[in-house]
Amino acid sequence: MHPDLTERILQHLETADQVDTLDLAAKFAVDHQKIVGALKSIQAHGELVNAEVATHKSLGLTDEGRSVVEHGSHEALVYAAVPEEGIAQAALMTAGGPNAKVGFSKAMSQGWILVDKTVTPPLVRRKVEKITDSVKEQLKQVAAGKGDALPSKDVTDFKKRKLLQETTTKSFVLSRGPEFATTLTKLETDLTVEMLSSGLWEQLKFKSYNFDALGAPPSRGHLHPLLKVRTEFRQIFLEMGFSEMPTNNYVESSFWNFDALFQPQQHPARDAHDTFFVNHPAKSHKFPQEYLERVKKVHSVGGYGSKGYGYDWKVEEAQKNLLRTHTTAVSARMLYKLANQEGGFKPAKYFSIDKVFRNETLDATHLAEFHQVEGVIADVGLTLGDLIGTLYEFFRKLGITQLEFKPAYNPYTEPSMEIFCYHPGLGKWIEVGNSGVFRPEMLLPMGLPENVNVIAWGLSLERPTMIKYGINNIRDLVGPKVDLKMVEEGPICRLDHV
Numbered sequence: 173m174h175p176d177l178t179e180r181i182l183q184h185l186e187t188a189d190q191v192d193t194l195d196l197a198a199k200f201a202v203d204h205q206k207i208v209g210a211l212k213s214i215q216a217h218g219e220l221v222n223a224e225v226a227t228h229k230s231l232g233l234t235d236e237g238r239s240v241v242e243h244g245s246h247e248a249l250v251y252a253a254v255p256e257e258g259i260a261q262a263a264l265m266t267a268g269g270p271n272a273k274v275g276f277s278k279a280m281s282q283g284w285i286l287v288d289k290t291v292t293p294p295l296v297r298r299k300v301e302k303i304t305d306s307v308k309e310q311l312k313q314v315a316a317g318k319g320d321a322l323p324s325k326d327v328t329d330f331k332k333r334k335l336l337q338e339t340t341t342k343s344f345v346l347s348r349g350p351e352f353a354t355t356l357t358k359l360e361t362d363l364t365v366e367m368l369s370s371g372l373w374e375q376l377k378f379k380s381y382n383f384d385a386l387g388a389p390p391s392r393g394h395l396h397p398l399l400k401v402r403t404e405f406r407q408i409f410l411e412m413g414f415s416e417m418p419t420n421n422y423v424e425s426s427f428w429n430f431d432a433l434f435q436p437q438q439h440p441a442r443d444a445h446d447t448f449f450v451n452h453p454a455k456s457h458k459f460p461q462e463y464l465e466r467v468k469k470v471h472s473v474g475g476y477g478s479k480g481y482g483y484d485w486k487v488e489e490a491q492k493n494l495l496r497t498h499t500t501a502v503s504a505r506m507l508y509k510l511a512n513q514e515g516g517f518k519p520a521k522y523f524s525i526d527k528v529f530r531n532e533t534l535d536a537t538h539l540a541e542f543h544q545v546e547g548v549i550a551d552v553g554l555t556l557g558d559l560i561g562t563l564y565e566f567f568r569k570l571g572i573t574q575l576e577f578k579p580a581y582n583p584y585t586e587p588s589m590e591i592f593c594y595h596p597g598l599g600k601w602i603e604v605g606n607s608g609v610f611r612p613e614m615l616l617p618m619g620l621p622e623n624v625n626v627i628a629w630g631l632s633l634e635r636p637t638m639i640k641y642g643i644n645n646i647r648d649l650v651g652p653k654v655d656l657k658m659v660e661e662g663p664i665c666r667l668d669h670v
């Protein structure tokens with residue numbers, strides 16, 4: 173919008189009682205939209221002009237109509253394609269251009285050409301020496317803005333042939349308004365104390381409020397994708413009747429992290445190259461003493477039908493503090509409590525979603541810490557079939573229906589299974605977790621009844637989150653190099669519950 177355009181319009185209205193914005197566009201040789209823009213600006217300054225909406229129907233050329241003006245009508249092109257010696261009709265359909273079929277029938281009805289059937293094959297020949305392409309001439313009239321002169325029957329025919337089209341243009345008929353002026357006064361946007369105290373406000377004009385304006389989005393926090401996916405997982409567990417375990421202790425004793433799970437003290441997982449040991453405090457000293465003795469016994473000489481590992485179990489090893497390597501340490505604590513609670517054992521379903529730490533080789537998808545998602549069910553007579561059925565239900569709620577299980581080994585579960593699924597989004601099979609039935613050597617020293625089995629499974633939170641949000645490198649999801657825009661703009665997480 174030219175700033176002087178508003179004043180040129182107002183000056184025009186000083187002498188003209190009314191004017192159409194289309195005429196102003198022609199007069200000022202500017203696009204009509206610029207006139208409309210200037211009008212909106214004038215109207216924002218008050219009732220300087222009246223503006224009545226006007227609609228104009230006009231004839232306009234279609235793209236095909238413009239092609240006829242440039243190259244000639246379809247019938248004229250067909251006539252021009254007929255040589256002195258004549259031409260087979262099939263050949264003419266090619267030589268006569270993209271609209272040869274329409275052109276042929278129009279040229280025949282105009283008497284410009286004929287079909288000579290006295291020869292074989294029949295040939296199309298010219299019937300007249302020369303033609304006048306009236307269609308082209310009439311459409312040139314429309315292009316020159318003289319469409320009103322066309323006979324109505326021709327207009328109807330050209331519309332039917334999609335050479336002409338009605339166009340409706342909206343414009344405004346302007347006239348001087350009650351607050352007419354030939355210049356725009358500056359609109360104030362703020363009412364100040366000075367204006368009020370001096371009384372100046374009475375001489376000023378104020379910009380009207382725009383109640384449709386959107387408010388400035390307040391700056392606010394944003395949930396990290398991991399937390400969004402955690403919420404979805406938590407919802408699934410709650411829907412399935414699971415209760416969340418208290419996982420607010422990253423530091424754990426080796427006793428609960430390993431010994432309680434019947435993991436032998438020489439197991440490589442307990443080496444410093446796999447586990448982060450804590451120096452301060454280096455040791456835990458408070459354990460349920462009778463339970464500790466039963467753990468010591470089952471490791472060293474066995475019991476409950478097991479022959480144990482046959483080594484000299486040391487409490488000093490069990491006292492060592494570490495950063496928990498799995499949330500199964502928390503599950504062990506919960507199962508011990510379940511076995512020894514007031515009123516005795518009752519069936520339970522627990523879950524946890526929290527950080528675990530492993531001193532492992534780092535790569536694009538693995539850091540030394542990740543969030544483990546774990547589900548645990550304790551009940552009388554549970555079987556591997558119950559575990560498989562529970563896994564199908566759990567993953568169904570994640571949008572996954574095709575599962576496969578592969579026998580695996582864990583020190584604390586037997587049988588154990590790796591879980592694989594066909595991931596529709598990735599279009600391939602992927603590993604999605606591990607699972608198993610806790611061993612009697614783990615459960616019976618806790619004091620759980622002999623007929624109680626505990627099934628459990630685990631997976632990570634990072635892998636599904638990276639897949640869901642299309643992140644390939646774990647360092648783009650967590651750590652100091654994360655682009656906070658990713659956090660801010662990440663969509664809400666909706667797992668495809670099926």
Ligand code: FB9
Nearest residue numbers: 544570572603604605606607608628629630631632635636
């Ligand atoms: O999460 C894993 N993969 C996964 C999970 C979900 C997913 O998308 C959802 C379907 C929509 C996509 C992928 N994995 C386990 C498999 C692999 O990523 C693996 O490379 C990494 N694993 C971690 C441990 O690696 C050191 C994932 C983590 C894991 C593995 C096992 C357990 C927990 C976490 C366990 C357990 C367990 C077993 C028995 C009893 C109790 C707990």
